[in-house]
Amino acid sequence: MADPKILETFPNPAPKRDYVIEHTHHEFTSVCPITGHPDFAAITVRYVADKICVELKSLKLYFHAYRNEGIFFEEVTNKICDDLGTVLRPRSLSIIADWKARGGFTSRITAEWSGQKRTRKA
Numbered sequence: 001m002a003d004p005k006i007l008e009t010f011p012n013p014a015p016k017r018d019y020v021i022e023h024t025h026h027e028f029t030s031v032c033p034i035t036g037h038p039d040f041a042a043i044t045v046r047y048v049a050d051k052i053c054v055e056l057k058s059l060k061l062y063f064h065a066y067r068n069e070g071i072f073f074e075e076v077t078n079k080i081c082d083d084l085g086t087v088l089r090p091r092s093l094s095i096i097a098d099w100k101a102r103g104g105f106t107s108r109i110t111a112e113w114s115g116q117k118r119t120r121k122a
Contacts, residue, residue: 002065004083008058012049018091021053022046025063028097033070040100041073045084048091054084073099077109085113 024044032039043063045054062083066076081095093113099106 001069001071001079002062002083004062004087006058006062006065007083007087008055009052009087010055012051012053015049015051018048020046020048023054023056023059025060028063028066030066030076031068031070032102033072036070037102039073039102042098043077043080044096044098045080045093046096047084047088047093050089050091052088054088073097073107073109078111081111081113085115089115 022044024042026042028041028043030039030041031037045059063080069076071079077095077097080097081093084090084095085093090113095111095113097107097109099108
């Protein structure tokens with residue numbers, strides 16, 4: 001599993017302003033945990049930074065760490081969201097994963113990060 005310690009940061013150059021940062025990685029790959037076949041996606045990271053921003057080479061290395069991981073679309077999208085949210089502590093964060101067609105389906109998974117812990121109601 002990708003280690004969030006790979007992610008490097010730098011100071012937000014305009015911390016007094018809300019502005020949207022959007023990075024899209026078009027060559028994300030992981031592996032279907034059932035079939036073992038590769039899955040391909042474009043992953044978009046969209047956030048409003050607070051004090052720090054993510055450095056792009058480290059983000060690329062973090063994404064590449066999933067290449068041989070058997071993981072479902074939903075799980076990897078949410079893990080990326082949690083890891084980036086924990087590292088960056090942004091004002092807002094969305095991860096949009098657009099998965100390529102397999103078996104006649106395309107899938108889009110969107111995860112929103114909140115710094116507050118949520119509790120599940122039974």
